[in-house]
Amino acid sequence: MERAIVHMDLDTFFVSCARLQNPELNGIPLIVGGGERGVVASCSYEARYFGVRSAMPMRMAMQLCPQAKIIKGDMEMFSNKSHEVTQIIEEKAPLVEKASIDEFYLDITGMDKFHGSYKWTNELSQTITKETGLPLTFALSVNKTVSKIATGEGKQKGNLEIPQSMVQPFLNPLSIRKIPMVGEVTFNLLSRLGIRNIEKLSQTPTEVLQSLIGKNGLELWKKANGIDNTPVEPYTERKSLSTEHTYLQDTIDIKQVESLILGMVEKLAYQARFEQWLVSTVVIKIRYANFDTETVQKKITYTSCDHILAKIALELFKKLYNRRMRIRMVGLSFTGLVRGTYQINMFEDTEEMIALYQAMDKIKNRFGYDAVTRCGGRNLKSKAGNIISNPKAQNINRKDEK
Template sequence: MARAIVHMDLDTFFVSCERLTNSELNGIPLIVGGGERGVVASCSYEARKFGVRSAMPIAMAMKLCPDAKIIKGDMELYSKMSHDVTEILQEKAPVLEKASVDEFYLDITGMDRFHGSYKWTDELAQKVIKETGLPISFSLSINKTVSKIATGEGKPVGNLEIPEHKVQTFLNPLSIQKIPMVGTVTFQLLSRIGVRKIQTLAEMPAEVLQQMIGKNGLDIWKKANGIDHTPVEPYSERKSISTENTFSQDTIDIAKLKRVLLGMVEKLAFQLRSEQWLTSTVTVKIRYANFDTETKQSRVAYTSADHILTKTVMELFEKVYQRRMRLRLIGVRFSGLVRGTYQIDLFEDTQEILALYAAMDKMKSRYGFDAVMRCAGAHFKPNTKDEILKRKNENPKP
């Protein structure tokens, strides 16, 4: 039996949330993002007509659409609205995966025995629209890849159903850029040999594609042929990651405690980004010398960014550490996790900050976490010459 996988996407989510709170924003070119040196987090369809796109520098967007209105954005509002939509879907869906703050997958395989799968999905989408006021698009097909591509093709006017026997016919004429794994570099590489449509890519020998692109070549070839067995991962907000530090000697050194906390945040934030998680709840834990234990917790807009999480952790530490006794343990926990990558969802971001995160994460992934760290969070001994040579041998250049 073919699977029935639904992809749901909240249309221009940040823009739609802003328009719910201010009807004067309806029908005008609208950009949600940072200041002059920031980037576009989201934009309305009216702005897209001028060529404005997400992740574009604000300065470039304003040149393309000088009459656009720019709003800094309210991630607390967006997180709340995302949570409201999640609750509606979770109540009805047999299996729900929250892929990001505005994107969901549902596995409704077998439901057609009791309901028409498309009709049931459409009714659920209408329930979201009615109860939240947010527009939502969806597509129904046999796997995540086809459903996600179909949602993009159906926006903003229609929802698509792509049955198994029509999958290849649907995919063939589309640009290879529609495949989720195909980025700019891969597109340019394949374009140089004349591969621009999915049909051409699907008809290539998988081995040739793998030789050209590497380990992802086979996965891209499968997606071009409508093959994707990735399961819908049940959504849960109970997941968390955490770390603790028990000191060899109890301490009251505030500067030292804050350095340790900074290092913890940097480590956990890197883990979030590496595993493609975003957190919505931050907790700081302390244990005094007499073993009394206290915690403080705060909700944040979904993020995996060091500078946002560091600020929250330090604020919580100031609130929880009130007795000025020696501490034997401190810890940090990030919970309320959802799947998602660090996209342009922080409205103070600049191109420099985004480039910095990408560069640091690349170095950490290749050479180990402590290959590059913020000075304030570093509390390790410098590498010896032997250690540097050993690491170089373990991680030779390709």
Template sequence: MERAIVHMDMDTFFVSCERLGNSSLHNIPVIIGGGDRGVVASCSYEARYFGVRSAMPLKMALRLCPEAKVIKGDMEKYSLLSRTVTEIIEEKAPVVEKASIDEHYLDITGIDKFFGAYQWTQELMQSVTRHTGLPVSFALSVNKTVAKIGTGESKPAGRIEIASNGVRPFLNPLSIKKIPMLGDATFQLLSRIGVRQIHTLAEMPVEVLQQMIGKNGIDLWKKANGIDFSQVEPYTERKSVSTEHTFDQDTIDLYMLHAFISGMVEKLAYQLRCEQWLVSTVVVKIRYANFDTETKQAKIAYTSADNILTKTVRELFDRLYSRRMRIRLIGIRFTGLVRGSLQINLFEDTQEMTVLYQAMDRIKNRFGYDKVGRAAGFNFTAKQEK
């Protein structure tokens, strides 16, 4: 049986959320961001017309579009609306994967025995908009890759169906930039040898791509040919991420304790960014040598940035560690998770900080987690490897 996979994406989600309660924002350029040195988290189509895009420095965006209305993001509001959308979809769709705060994959294979798959999806989209007021785009196709590319091509508020015999004709003329997870470095590498459209990439010998890019070359070739067997994974909301460390010997060495805290936070923050989570609550636990255990927690603005999380954890630890007894164990837990990426959250951070995290994560992804990090955290990393 041919699969029927839907990709649903909320159009300019953050902007649309802000427009729900403020009609004056309709039909004008809107930028979601904050801080004089911050970056654009999202922008309206009216702002994109002037060349504004996500992750662009806010100052540059305002030079391109000085009339834009700038609004500081509200992740709590966006998260609440995202959950509402997910609940509406889960009530009707047999299998749902929440890919991010504003996009979902649906596996509706076999539903055309009872309904037309395209008509069913269109009615679901209309139901989401009717209940939330948010615009939605969707694409229906045979796998996740083609459906996601289709949604991008159908925006705004678009709908498209790409049957199996139409996959290659649909993909062939598109830029290779449209392929999910194809980064700037790979695009530049392929462009230098004249590979700029998907049909050119699809016709390359897969062995050549593998030599150029490594094992990812095979996956890239498959996507260019519309081949993707990955499953729609049923969505479950993660509650927290955490880590603990029990010392070989009980200690009162504050320098070492702070170093371990830095390493523990850095590892958890990297996990958050890899899995695309933002955290709003930080919990620190210590266990003394006599096994007494105490915890403290703090609410923060949604983030996955090491510098903010490390500062909060250290402040909690310093307030918590009052007995001056030897410590047996340190634990850190991040809760109040919502889907989102680093650049979405950096309403106050600088572009330089955003670029730094992205560069460090790329190095970790390619060469291993322990190949780059803060010097303060290396004691923790070395200890973990023993």
């Protein structure tokens, strides 16, 4: 049986949400972001006409489109609207994966026996737009890679259906940039060898690709040939990220405890970014030598940046620890999670700060978590253990609420 995988993408999601809240923003160049030295989180098609793009430095965006109106993002509203869409899809689709705050994969394999798969998907998309006011684009194909690429093409051509017989003719003329795993470095490397479209890439021997870009060479060749067996993973909303450390000997060394907390923050924040979560509540827990346990929490603006979260965590610890008694255990939790990435939600941070996080995470992803850490939390490995090399391979003491 031929698989039927749908990719749905809410169009200019942040912009669409803002326009629902304020109709006066309709039809004008609009940029969601903040700060002269920040970056563009999202922009309207009117702004894109002038060359503005997501993740572009704000100062460059304003040079390209000085007449654009700039607004700050409201992550709580974005999260609520995303949840509305999720509920509608989950009520109707047999298997749903929420890939990000504005992207969904649906596995509707076999539904063509009872409905036309494309017709059913089109009716679902119309229902979503009618009930939430949010426009979206979708594509239906045989796997996640082809449907995602087709959704991107559908932004200009309309919703697409790419059956197995049309996969290669559809992919062949497209730029290799359209393949999700091809970044700037890989594109430049392949371009120097004359490999610029997917057809050329699909015909390149796998041995050549593996010698050029390592183990990902085979995966890239498969995607260029429309091969992707990745399943649609059922969507379950994570409630929290948390970690705890119990000392072998009760301690009153406050500097050591603060260093431990900094290390915990850095690890959980990295996991949040890796899994594309934003945090709205920080919780600190202390268990004293007599087993009394106390907690304190604080609601914050959505973020996954450890320099912000670390400051809040230390403030909470200082507020909570007032008994001058030896500490047996320290715990840290991030709750109130919403889908999103730090690159597009750090409305107040500079492009330099964002670039720093991107560089650090890239190093961690490639060489392991301990390849680069902040000085403040360096003794975490010896003091607390629970070191992760990759959040996909080893989670940090997840204690999700049921």
